[in-house]
Amino acid sequence: MAETDIRESNTRESDTREFVELEFTKLSKLVGSIQPLLELINLWRILGYGMLFLALLDIIEMFVPPNFMNPSWEFQTMGRLVNQVGVPLIATLFVFSGKLTKRSKWELPVLALLSRLTLLVALLYILLIPLGVFNTVRLYNTNLEQIKTGYEQRLSQANQVEQQLNKTSPVEIDNLIKSQGGSLNGRNAEDVKNQIISQLTQAKQQLKTQKETNQSSVTVNLLKNSVKWNLGALVSAALFITIWKETRWARKKAG
Template sequence: MVGNIQPLLELVNLWRFLGYGMLLLAFLDLIDIFVPPSFMNPTWEFQTMGRLVNQVGIPLIGLLFVFSGKLAKRARWESGILALLSRLSLLVALLYLLLIPLGVVNTIRLYNTNLEQIKTGYEQRLSQANQVEEQLNKTSPTDIDNLIKRQGGSLNGRSPEDVKNQILSQLNQTKQQLKTQKETNQSSVTFNLLKNSVRWNIGALISAVLFILIWKETRWARKKSA
């Protein structure tokens, strides 16, 4: 029986070393995520939330490996670390829960900002098209004829009025395309924003639950250090 247990304990020790290594890697990722910080910037906060949720698997698996085997064949220095990791699990769970209202607020802020940017860009391009249309309406057929000739062009048998109407028609098409593009951009940006928001907020909730479960199931580590 002892001979059968020994290889298993050696495998558990390997898991624990892997777990500590994964937690160190997760800590390095955490530094990379928060440096440099840009708090109060909704874009940075929203993207940071996404990275925290997307990379949560590494510390979760690391904790699973570290706590495997409970107290069997533990080094003396591990007692305090296990208790600390157990308590940190609850703290991290609370932080993930706090990400949820922050994510909702930033979703609303980014939604309004994106719509405003799209609207501003659309209005600028529409204003330029309207200015060209206004100038063209004030241009006489003679002016159009002279302008084309100065540029080395030819009316090719068409009247200046026909050329003017053709340009006006193209401008109307351009304005309609700008409107369509604006609506398409609004739909695309809104969809992507809401998709990420739902995914990351649900991910934050699931992560919090998992960390709470780890904290709950590792009370033995806290009792040992008490």
């Protein structure tokens, strides 16, 4: 009976050792497979810091020199901030990859600062939306006024020429053409005068058509960019808020 108990005890110990050795082998293989991934995460983080620095340089370039209160500059700058938001978003994702795994001590306060900055950036993108709408209205009114002013100036010039022609007699037209080295070539001066007036009428109609086309084109392009950039600002704000929520661990660790 005692010998049987001893054999059973030895068998259990042997099974235990085999189990431990098997699990240790599995763990070693797992660590070996994770190690390249950790090295890749380190590369991602380096790329992230580099991309954030490049994005910062782009932002500085956008605001130098500043031209605040200029609706065109503000609107275009908003568009650039929205169009280039992908770089800081991807860079931030790279920097926070792997959470606290293999982090240097200096990174902890940096991560906490970046986490808080994502909320600040989100708020700035939210503030861009009313500014974008306001500038859209200002640019719309300014563009229409410029088109209207240009149209009225050219129309006024055409009307002045038409009025002068109406006051000019056929003889004066004949003399004017001859003074410039031309000739009626047997045509009636009155017919020439009427032909010129008819061409002026067509030119004025073309001016009106061109004005309407320009108004339509400017309005469509302005509204298209406004919708694109305002929606882009909203989505960007939502993404930065999501990053801020998901990086709570960085703020807690630093705190």
